Amino acid sequence: MSAQPPSKSAASSALPPFDPRDPLGLDDLLTDEDRAVRDTVRRWAADRVLPQIADWYERGELPGIRELARELGSLGALGMSLTGYGCAGAGAVQYGLACLELEAADSGIRSLVSVQGSLAMYAIWRFGSEEQKQQWLPRMAAGEIIGCFGLTEPDHGSDPAAMRTYAKRDGGDWVLSGRKMWITNGSVAGVAVVWAQTDDGIRGFVVPTDSPGFSAPEITHKWSLRASVTSELVMDEVRLPADAVLPEVTGLRGPLGCLSHARYGIVWGSMGAARASFEAALDYAKTREQFGKPIGGFQLTQAKLADMAVELHKGILLAHHLGQRMDAGRLRPEQISFGKLNNVREAIEICRTARTILGANGISLEYPVMRHATNLESVLTYEGTVEMHQLVLGKALTGLDAFR
Numbered sequence: 001m002s003a004q005p006p007s008k009s010a011a012s013s014a015l016p017p018f019d020p021r022d023p024l025g026l027d028d029l030l031t032d033e034d035r036a037v038r039d040t041v042r043r044w045a046a047d048r049v050l051p052q053i054a055d056w057y058e059r060g061e062l063p064g065i066r067e068l069a070r071e072l073g074s075l076g077a078l079g080m081s082l083t084g085y086g087c088a089g090a091g092a093v094q095y096g097l098a099c100l101e102l103e104a105a106d107s108g109i110r111s112l113v114s115v116q117g118s119l120a121m122y123a124i125w126r127f128g129s130e131e132q133k134q135q136w137l138p139r140m141a142a143g144e145i146i147g148c149f150g151l152t153e154p155d156h157g158s159d160p161a162a163m164r165t166y167a168k169r170d171g172g173d174w175v176l177s178g179r180k181m182w183i184t185n186g187s188v189a190g191v192a193v194v195w196a197q198t199d200d201g202i203r204g205f206v207v208p209t210d211s212p213g214f215s216a217p218e219i220t221h222k223w224s225l226r227a228s229v230t231s232e233l234v235m236d237e238v239r240l241p242a243d244a245v246l247p248e249v250t251g252l253r254g255p256l257g258c259l260s261h262a263r264y265g266i267v268w269g270s271m272g273a274a275r276a277s278f279e280a281a282l283d284y285a286k287t288r289e290q291f292g293k294p295i296g297g298f299q300l301t302q303a304k305l306a307d308m309a310v311e312l313h314k315g316i317l318l319a320h321h322l323g324q325r326m327d328a329g330r331l332r333p334e335q336i337s338f339g340k341l342n343n344v345r346e347a348i349e350i351c352r353t354a355r356t357i358l359g360a361n362g363i364s365l366e367y368p369v370m371r372h373a374t375n376l377e378s379v380l381t382y383e384g385t386v387e388m389h390q391l392v393l394g395k396a397l398t399g400l401d402a403f404r
């Protein structure tokens with residue numbers, strides 16, 4: 001027996017209206033608490049970042065970074081998904097939504113938060129001693145101390161197992177020497193989590209940045225992530241007490257565990273940069289006229305907008321799915337690679353397509369799209385390059401290791 005189809009007017013009035021900014025109705029997936037976190041972070045970014053970001057970007061600076069960190073701490077955004085020690089203990093979806101909203105303002109701000117919470121704090125929270133946690137985490141959660149995470153070296157990026165930085169025992173102390181490169185927050189950090197070779201394998205060290213022999217010269221002349229502090233770390237026989245080592249981990253498992261956590265935030269964050277660029281292009285397409293009508297009325301522009309919307313919202317759906325798996329304790333590293341590979345690659349394509357819709361205006365800092373596109377060039381490379389995530393997935397799919 002078949003049901004009578006409802007009349008056309010009854011069927012359409014029962015449906016929620018189509019929202020161009022949320023075409024799949026993904027808002028329905030969120031709880032009230034999720035929405036509250038999202039809206040709080042969005043308001044903060046609109047108030048504190050968006051009015052000034054083009055200027056900061058042009059100057060290649062992040063002025064007031066310490067104040068911004070304290071405000072982010074007050075929002076509960078630092079170490080947001082960690083528990084205890086002043087951390088917010090939020091769910092993975094809420095942390096992801098915060099990353100999305102921060103990166104919709106600028107990838108540099110999201111990077112500040114990711115490195116602080118998912119790399120430096122996470123390393124101490126996951127692998128540190130109780131004393132290390134008590135000493136560092138509450139002030140890092142409050143944004144009073146900024147942290148950085150030193151894994152990459154000038155000659156060893158994708159292959160960190162080959163790192164040269166070395167910590168050797170000297171009586172009860174450790175003596176740490178080497179160089180790290182491309183370290184976010186380096187020059188403004190009060191504490192650095194540094195990974196080094198030891199006689200027992202790779203270990204993590206909690207290094208106060210005022211230790212004699214430690215310096216962090218800033219890297220300038222970047223054309224991406226310009227509103228973010230990036231530095232070299234130079235360690236020239238830095239003497240550390242025996243309890244500076246993270247006691248709970250040995251080997252690459254340590255840094256890779258932290259990177260998984262940070263990459264998860266990028267799965268969401270990259271969709272923020274994509275959303276901001278898509279929305280700029282959509283608004284522009286409806287108002288910019290050529291050949292006597294809005295460019296959004298041309299089929300080619302509509303095809304671009306449709307494809308951008310499809311990839312944007314598929315990406316958000318994927319991020320939400322991974323968030324639910326993380327909350328359920330079922331998220332595998334390969335699944336994070338899946339998300340980072342897809343979402344950053346699609347985000348950069350969305351930004352580049354948005355750029356074309358804005359024509360010449362697309363290259364101007366008056367609009368956000370070129371800034372987001374160039375930022376995403378870094379996001380494409382850090383936390384594992386596209387190729388590394390292809391190799392992770394390739395290995396998981398075939399069972400064959402093609403890394404070397």
Ligand SMILES: Cc1cc2nc3c(=O)[nH]c(=O)nc-3n(C[C@H](O)[C@H](O)[C@H](O)COP(=O)(O)OP(=O)(O)OC[C@H]3O[C@@H](n4cnc5c(N)ncnc54)[C@H](O)[C@@H]3O)c2cc1C
Pocket residue numbers: 115149150151152154155156157158159181182183184185224225230378381382383384385386387388402403404
């Ligand atoms: C703005 C910015 C901020 C950063 N912040 C941090 C930070 O806070 N902490 C930190 O530790 N690091 C940080 N990084 C470093 C980042 O993680 C590295 O740049 C990244 O891991 C890649 O290393 P690499 O640049 O040395 O490139 P390489 O490893 O030299 O790779 C160069 C190219 O070769 C490819 N490649 C390498 N090996 C293979 C292979 N086996 N098969 C196929 N292709 C391969 C890569 O995919 C890439 O395309 C940051 C980088 C940037 C740009």
